[in-house]
Amino acid sequence: MSLYVMDIALMGMGMYALLAKRHIIKKIIGLVIMEYSINLFLILVGYKADGIAPIQDSQINAATLAARAVDPLPQALVLTSIVIGLGTLALMASLAIKLYEKYKTFDMSEINRLRG
Amino acid sequence: MDFEKQISDESLGMTVVVKTISRMAMSFILLFGFYIVLYGHLTPGGGFAGGVILAIAYVLLMLAFSKDVALAKLSNFWASMWDNLGALSFIVIGFVGLSGGYFFYNFVSHGTPGKLLSAGIIPLCNISIAVKVGAALYAIFIGLSIYGRLVTEEEK
Amino acid sequence: MLALFHVLLFFMIVGSIVAIEIKNMLSAVIAVGAVGFGVSLLFLFLGAPDIAITQVIVEVLSLIILIRTTTFADNRAIEAKIDNFATVTGLIFIGFLIMAALWAFQDITPFGEPIMRVSRRYLANTAAETGAVNAVAGVILDYRAYDTLGEAMVLFTSILGAFVILRRQGKKKERNETEEFGIMQ
Secondary structure: OHHHHHHHHHHHHHHHHHHHOOEHHHHHHHHHHHHHHHHHHHHHHOOEOOOEOOEOOOOOOHHHHHHHEOOHHHHHHHHHHHHHHHHHHHHHHHHHHHHHHHHOOOEHHHHHHHOO | OOHHHHHHOOOOOOOHHHHHHHHHHHHHHHHHHHHHHHOOOOOOOOHHHHHHHHHHHHHHHHHHOOHHHHHHHOOHHHHHHHHHHHHHHHHHHHHHHHHOOOOOOOOOOOOOOOOOOOOOOHHHHHHHHHHHHHHHHHHHHHHHHHOOOHHHHOOO | OHHHHHHHHHHHHHHHHHHHHOOOHHHHHHHHHHHHHHHHHHHHHOOOHHHHHHHHHHHHHHHHHHHHHHHOOOOOOOOOOOOHHHHHHHHHHHHHHHHHHHHHOOOOOOOEOOOOHHHHHHHHHHHHHOOOOEHHHHHHHHHOHHHHHHHHHHHHHHHHHHHHHOOOOOOHHHHHOOOOOOOOO
């Protein structure tokens, strides 16, 4: 239970960086930290105590897996989520580069003031 | 442009040490990427991780040498073509499964579990996803490096 | 094992505090890289080697993209006054989040005992029905292949969107004179 609370604290720190910082790269860092914490939370929920990875080999057969393996379903969802996070980061970085080219600064409150 | 002259040109890219090591390392990175993709149904890995590893090999080529050497190896046109072919083949595999009953039906024979040639359409899907993801990430890196330098080079 | 999880999570929290508060941008990006590697280690010890490989590789590529973004311009942080309204609003939202989370955690399953109703059927029948020995590969490419199709489409669309944003409508003359610069010069 304390692991869950520490994970939500990590998500809260990411949200603080997204809301309260003015530099646009700090906002991107806040979003990235939030993504890490959410993926970690899904895998934490699916962990079985003293569990093994869900892969068969010559010594582990299907019945042992069904009794002792960790949950494979959150792992499938988190796998796609990590790669989607990379695509979103590429989009955010290109937006940041374009904003710098137009306004010559990374400061969001300056950009809000200048407005074209 | 002269390819050999660009590789040994001292003013482009990084120093000679970095260029030699990255030339050797790139073939090993490509080999490792192919292994992770092809054995995706037997050991951890799969199409997504292998595709990103293949993209990283070409990004290493671009960082150590210059952007033109990387574009001569895999041009803009071919990067987007591989991206589209990967996505198209993934959808075609799904549609062919309609003949067996439902979308993405596993119509190739399953084989014995544990061998390399087993698990039906899963290795084919892994290969097409790896091609798609690798080409897309390489193309976005080319885009980020072309369009970034124009700011400091011209005074608006 | 449980102590190891606590140590790794504490290391991640310290790393993200460093990443958010430090003034030099390059150091902040490298601290985010350290947090990502900590997450990957935690995935490995939680029994998910597939995810650990993917997280390490994606971490390396996103570090390269972030360093590229911060160093092609000046990397000083904004040394100005703190925006009071945004800070207070941020802290109020975090307070709401933690209160709602603590209330919801009374109904969640305890750590280490997941409810695996569907997954037991998947684990018992993966080798027989799909032929794959890796249960995660069997789930993402046979039992739940629709989700993989959706993910491929999302990646395609986001890369397409990044290209549309980065497009330059300049004259042909100014495009020719920047073609020979390497990326790290």
